[in-house]
Amino acid sequence: MIKATGLTKTIGHKSILQNIDLNIPAGQFVTVFGPNGAGKSTLLKILALISKPTKGQVIIDGMNSNEKPEAIRQKIGVISHQTFLNDNLTARENLNFYGQMYKVPDLKNRVFDVLSEVGLEFTLNDPVRTFSRGMQQRLSIARAILHDPELLFLDEPYTGLDPHAIQILNGVLGQLNVKKRTVFLITHNFEEGFAMSDRVLFVVRGKIVYDGKKAAVNKDELKSLYLQKVEGAA
Amino acid sequence: MDMLKGIRAIVRKDLTAELRTKELLSSMAIFAVLTIIVFVFAFDPTKAIVRQVFPGMVWVCFIFAGILGLNRSFVSEKQNDCITGLMLCPVDRSVIYFSKMTVNLIYMGIVEIVSLPLFTVLFNYQIPVKAISPLVLIIFLGTLGFAAVGTFLAALSSNARSSEILLPVILFPVMVPVILGAVQATAAILAGSPAVEWFSWLKILTAFDAIFLVVPLVLFEYILEV
Structure with missing residues (x-):
């Protein structure tokens, strides 16, 4: 579903992503962990065609992002901690x-x-504008799944959610799993992130430092592995 | 066809949100009316000199009121990161530009419809009937050029910390051909000059509008990345 090769992103002299190669088959639920400023959101923005890489290319569902960006965007949904909703319009509008x-x-x-x-x-x-933060985030989930995307990107979607909203989000993610949709989730929440994923990535300092199947480790092992990788890169 | 549907959807969304708050249109209209009142106090409407400066006053009012609208066209999309929502939509990025330009054109058109009659009444200035059609054409082309360049540069400056100051600074040097062409053509039309005298300005305005309607097709995607 997603094939990224040699993804590099530099802003000025600062290197955000360094030569990332990634291959995600259709229907896989990938969770990405990493410290703040590691380049996770930049990676998501490039894969979701919001931003262009300095070098490298992204192929989604066999289509090159430089050649058919509109056709690819039709297949993508994004949930972020920002809602992308206009406060002055109603939910329906x-x-x-x-x-x-x-x-x-x-x-x-x-x-x-x-x-x-x-x-x-x-x-x-x-x-x-009359909605609570949790309601706005739930509406944002509705916005992202409105066109039934084949590929859903989530950038720290649990931020600011109440338990009810977390339950709804997990329900939606569970349904996507059943429908064999591809999901790319960025989170700091080990509990939620680990529970649904098929595959786990650690991004540290613009590089993928760990890429493994969920079945290979349990949650506690993954946590200590994460700390080792982050401290090792520091 | 898809492009037109996308433009229509964004324009409708922006107009619906504006009609609900009336933040922008009311501030643009109030600014235009206050400018006219200041001009009425500054220049004696009974003096002949007013006939010469009238086209300049009209365009000063249109352009400064228009800048208020331009400043908000992309800054408003920063709220809840709506601009990313637009960038995710499966349409060419130029659709975002053309819809924002259309919205700015509509806002400026409304301000012009309100302020031009007010100008003529308060300055006791009678526009000859035969001048109305060419005047409308020149105002349209001038406003289109202003909205085309202004929307493009508003997108560029929207990420800057002091975008409201930056926009006029980068806009006016680029706008010189439009301002010059619009003011000179308006003056010639209102003076009852033959078409040959203002036709060259009309051509300049048309060429400028055409260039700035084509340039964003190529560059707008990169502007959004800045």
């Missing part, structure tokens, strides 16, 4: 807007379905 941009068929019903999925069907016509 925000989702209608994104639905039109992604050419979602039967949009009216689809909007209601995804809002029901995140438990916000009764707030359809309320402005987003």
Whole structure:
């Protein structure tokens, strides 16, 4: 599903990512751990076609990101700690807007379905500015899955979520797992990140320093391995 | 076709949000009205000199009110990182540019519709009937050029810390051909000069508009990356 080769990103003289190669098959749930400033979010931005690499290329579903960016974006959904929602519009208006941009068929019903999925069907016509942080994040989840993406990127989605919202997010991720969607999750939360993943990556100082199957280690071993890798790179 | 649908969706979203808050349009309109009032106090409407400076006053009002709109066009998308949401959409990045430019054009058009009649009333300035069509054409081309360059540079400056100061500083040198062309053509039309006198300015405005409607198709993606 994702094939990245030689990904390098430099900003000024600062090297953010160094020659990263990554191959993620379709349907795999990959969780990325790493300290702050390691380059995880930059890697996600490049894979999600938000940003361009200084060197290297990204191929998603057989399509080169430089040649068919629009076709690739149609297959991608992103959940971040930012919601990408306009505060002055209602939940319905925000989702209608994104639905039109992604050419979602039967949009009216689809909007209601995804809002029901995140438990916000009764707030359809309320402005987003009246929503709590947790409700906004749930609406952001609805926005990201509105066009039923084959590939979902999540950048620290648990930030600021209440337990109810975490439960909803995990429910959505569980459904994506059942549907064999590809998921790329960045998190500092070992509990949530480890529970659903098939594969774990550690990114430290712009490099992938660990890439292993979840089955190979248990959570405690993974934690101590993470600390070793981070301290080893320091 | 997809491009037009994308532009329409973003324009509708921006206008819906603006109609709900009226933050931008009200500040642009109030600024334009205050500028006209200041000009009325500064220049005696009964003096003949006013006829000569009238086109300049009109464009000063349009352009400074327009800058208020330009400044907000991308800064407003910073809230909740909506600009990333737009960049993720499966459309060419130039769709974002053309929709923002269209929104700026609409805002400026509304301000012009309000302020031009107010100018003529307060300055007791009668626009000849035969001058109305060419005047509308020149105002449209001037506003289009302003919105085209301004939207492009607003995207560039939106990531800067003092974007509201930076935008006018980088905008005005680039805008000189539009301002010059628009003011000179407006003056010639209002003076009842034959078309041949303002036609060359019309050509300059048209060429400038065409260039700045094409350049973003190529460069806007890189501007968003800055």
